Amino acid sequence: MVKDNSTEQKILDAARSVFIQKGLDGARMQEIANEAGINKALLHYYFRSKDKLFDRIFSEAFDTISTGLGDVFSRDIPLMDKFKNFIDLYIDVLSKNPHLPVFVFGELSRNPERLQKGIEKNMNNIMGPFFIQMMQEVNLGRLRPIHPAHLMLNMIGMLVIPYVARPMIAPILKQHLNIDFQDILDERKEVIYKFISDALIIDEK
Amino acid sequence: MVKDNSTEQKILDAARSVFIQKGLDGARMQEIANEAGINKALLHYYFRSKDKLFDRIFSEAFDTISTGLGDVFSRDIPLMDKFKNFIDLYIDVLSKNPHLPVFVFGELSRNPERLQKGIEKNMNNIMGPFFIQMMQEVNLGRLRPIHPAHLMLNMIGMLVIPYVARPMIAPILKQHLNIDFQDILDERKEVIYKFISDALIIDEK
DNA sequence: GTCTATAAGTAGATAGAC
DNA sequence: GTCTATCTACTTATAGAC
Numbered sequence: 046m047v048k049d050n051s052t053e054q055k056i057l058d059a060a061r062s063v064f065i066q067k068g069l070d071g072a073r074m075q076e077i078a079n080e081a082g083i084n085k086a087l088l089h090y091y092f093r094s095k096d097k098l099f100d101r102i103f104s105e106a107f108d109t110i111s112t113g114l115g116d117v118f119s120r121d122i123p124l125m126d127k128f129k130n131f132i133d134l135y136i137d138v139l140s141k142n143p144h145l146p147v148f149v150f151g152e153l154s155r156n157p158e159r160l161q162k163g164i165e166k167n168m169n170n171i172m173g174p175f176f177i178q179m180m181q182e183v184n185l186g187r188l189r190p191i192h193p194a195h196l197m198l199n200m201i202g203m204l205v206i207p208y209v210a211r212p213m214i215a216p217i218l219k220q221h222l223n224i225d226f227q228d229i230l231d232e233r234k235e236v237i238y239k240f241i242s243d244a245l246i247i248d249e250k
Numbered sequence: 251m252v253k254d255n256s257t258e259q260k261i262l263d264a265a266r267s268v269f270i271q272k273g274l275d276g277a278r279m280q281e282i283a284n285e286a287g288i289n290k291a292l293l294h295y296y297f298r299s300k301d302k303l304f305d306r307i308f309s310e311a312f313d314t315i316s317t318g319l320g321d322v323f324s325r326d327i328p329l330m331d332k333f334k335n336f337i338d339l340y341i342d343v344l345s346k347n348p349h350l351p352v353f354v355f356g357e358l359s360r361n362p363e364r365l366q367k368g369i370e371k372n373m374n375n376i377m378g379p380f381f382i383q384m385m386q387e388v389n390l391g392r393l394r395p396i397h398p399a400h401l402m403l404n405m406i407g408m409l410v411i412p413y414v415a416r417p418m419i420a421p422i423l424k425q426h427l428n429i430d431f432q433d434i435l436d437e438r439k440e441v442i443y444k445f446i447s448d449a450l451i452i453d454e455k
Numbered sequence: 456g457t458c459t460a461t462a463a464g465t466a467g468a469t470a471g472a473c
Numbered sequence: 474g475t476c477t478a479t480c481t482a483c484t485t486a487t488a489g490a491c
Contacts (some may be wrong), residue, residue, distance in 0.1 A: 070275035151356040157417040200409030212362040236400045244449035
């Protein structure tokens, strides 16, 4: 993540930290300057305005959160392996960037025009073949029928929810059941894959 | 929702609308005053400060989003019926308040101390019996084993994700597959219930 | 209760020295 | 490139008339 110790890089690291924690409206240029160990004027020297600096951070975050959707689903492997790879990859990304979903979804909901154009073009080549592959498995009687869009929603929901709802759920689990949320997080990969396998795969006994 | 046309109620309606759309930091007292058809001074007359007004709105939102967790799970009915009731209730709440999850999760992630104390106490009476009921079904060989905490995460994730990620997913579905997101939303109740049924229930053929 | 006017503080952004 | 000092605009909050 950290390329070097140049001022620009220090600014980006500080901006990332502050923007993701406080959001566009809650972030202060002064705080970013402090965290970068410089002053406000230098921020404006490198990035003309708060909005421009934010755009940079948001684009980066958006790229991170849409990682793998392309790579994983375009590989020529069995469907369930795609799901497994997707789950593993996504949990790894999220565990390294736990606040990313709230940040991206929040800023996107207040300003949907931020949606990047790049993603959409790449999608065409991915979604088509993936949908066809799912239809085939269904027709072969190996998968219970479900619309691919719903399945993707289900997977993404199960993947993202622990990070999004953590401040709400972690205290409840701890207080009433003495469960550490981190233990739950550690089990998510296996649990989610098993859950969708059980839901999808038709047992042929 | 609207009790009467009193000034206080007009303020609360306006504040709810603005705060949920823009968040605490993005909201402006002037905008709330405009939307309520009054001036800023009157806002401070009714609610001493922006923070106090926000607290009121957030508490209300938090109550709404934690609706039913109690009612549904404490009723003495079969486990799968509880899930079905929970899904139906939650989707109804969300379809009437589609921006609530992003709002609550966002504000809570920036300020976890907002978590209400009330919820936690009620939880004790609910979670215990529900967990026991699940264990029994598992021991009877009717449900595939899964930790109740994971199951709840899975359900909540699948329920909430369409509303949270809508600005990101809706354009993709529309552009590449010509699917209206509203059609997906209309199918969620049935899809989610079927998905968890297929995942949980052991077929006894 | 409701208004106008204004105070007090803070934000992003720039000027200009070094 | 980096700094200090400052401008301008905006925001919450209050004072005080009606």
